[in-house]
Amino acid sequence: xxxxxxxxxxxxxxxxxxxxxxxxxxxxxxxxxxxxxxxxxxxxxxxxxxxxxxxxxxxxxxxxxxxxxxxxxxxxxxxxxxxxxxxxxxxxxxxxxxxxxxxxxxxxxxxxxxxxxxxxxxxxxxxxxxxxxxxxxxxxxxxxxxxxxxxxxxxxxxxxxxxxxxxxxxxxxxxxxxxxxxxxxxxxxxxxxxxxxxxxxxxxxxxxxxxxxxxxxxxxxxxxxxxxxxxxxxxxxxxxxxxxxxxxxxxxxxxxxxxxxxxxxxxxxxxxxxxxxxxxxxx
Amino acid sequence: xxxxxxxxxxxxxxxxxxxxxxxxxxxxxxxxxxxxxxxxxxxxxxxxxxxxxxx
Numbered sequence: 001x002x003x004x005x006x007x008x009x010x011x012x013x014x015x016x017x018x019x020x021x022x023x024x025x026x027x028x029x030x031x032x033x034x035x036x037x038x039x040x041x042x043x044x045x046x047x048x049x050x051x052x053x054x055x056x057x058x059x060x061x062x063x064x065x066x067x068x069x070x071x072x073x074x075x076x077x078x079x080x081x082x083x084x085x086x087x088x089x090x091x092x093x094x095x096x097x098x099x100x101x102x103x104x105x106x107x108x109x110x111x112x113x114x115x116x117x118x119x120x121x122x123x124x125x126x127x128x129x130x131x132x133x134x135x136x137x138x139x140x141x142x143x144x145x146x147x148x149x150x151x152x153x154x155x156x157x158x159x160x161x162x163x164x165x166x167x168x169x170x171x172x173x174x175x176x177x178x179x180x181x182x183x184x185x186x187x188x189x190x191x192x193x194x195x196x197x198x199x200x201x202x203x204x205x206x207x208x209x210x211x212x213x214x215x216x217x218x219x220x221x222x223x224x225x226x227x228x229x230x231x232x233x234x235x236x237x238x239x240x241x242x243x244x245x246x247x248x249x250x251x252x253x254x255x256x257x258x259x260x261x262x263x264x265x266x267x268x269x270x271x272x273x274x275x276x277x278x279x280x281x282x283x
Numbered sequence: 284x285x286x287x288x289x290x291x292x293x294x295x296x297x298x299x300x301x302x303x304x305x306x307x308x309x310x311x312x313x314x315x316x317x318x319x320x321x322x323x324x325x326x327x328x329x330x331x332x333x334x335x336x337x338x
Contacts, residue, residue, distance in 0.1 A: 060312065062314055063314065114312050114313075149306050
């Protein structure tokens with residue numbers, strides 16, 4: 001039976017997998033999402049996966065590698081648990097609409113990390129969308145994005161907002177898309193330490209660059225678009241293997257920084273930080 | 284009153300170079316972020332192969 005997931009406004013259809021869908025991804029599952037998904041994934045269980053014959057295009061230096069594969073691409077996923085042979089390998093059509101996944105591990109969800117994130121990111125790159133390392137919060141219908149790398153305070157921010165009426169769409173990774181001139185923010189299943197995520201979406205009103213240099217007081221300093229775009233890029237997951245899409249991501253982030261107010265936010269680790277942001281938004 | 288070309292000029296701002304820290308190990312999606320339930324135990328982590336928590 002086909003399964004459908006919708007992440008960041010992208011519909012993924014999965015065929016041929018009987019793996020149980022558990023955890024955060026289950027929140028992004030739905031019936032009848034689309035007669036024709038944006039990305040159709042077909043899974044097959046195999047015992048062996050042959051070595052790639054095409055040129056290595058990108059090595060993440062960790063769990064995945066990208067190769068040329070005739071007129072398509074091939075993503076091999078590795079784990080130390082399964083030796084040198086990839087535990088799954090995906091053949092991806094050039095337009096990203098058809099993905100054949102071979103899985104060596106029984107019960108393994110073919111969409112499982114890192115393939116889900118790689119596919120959605122690659123799909124969004126030429127379509128004015130980008131995933132950002134950030135905590136996303138919907139407060140009173142307004143989307144607020146708190147960006148930062150690991151250790152900058154995304155989880156802390158999520159916990160500060162957690163006890164109020166706001167919806168936290170992710171404490172770690174959020175998708176932003178330009179939809180007919182409106183910048184929308186989407187939750188993703190890819191949560192962080194606080195393990196908070198939802199499929200919520202909202203128009204993006206503010207972006208805050210988390211600044212941990214002053215943790216005792218609340219304050220915001222507006223950033224010029226050039227600096228804002230650079231800060232956004234430093235928190236993005238760009239496709240480094242594709243110069244064209246890399247350029248498109250830079251363009252998207254430049255437009256985003258010019259369209260949505262971006263400020264550097266220092267914050268106290270207490271509820272006054274939430275009140276401060278709400279006050280700043282209302283001003 | 285109509286503005287002259289001179290009035291419309293923006294003040295000159297000297298270009299400056301600012302360095303931003305990039306973290307390639309995070310940016311390439313090399314590691315799963317969900318550290319709470321590493322391994323095939325399930326929990327909130329949906330990865331059955333998660334031995335690579337990092338960043």
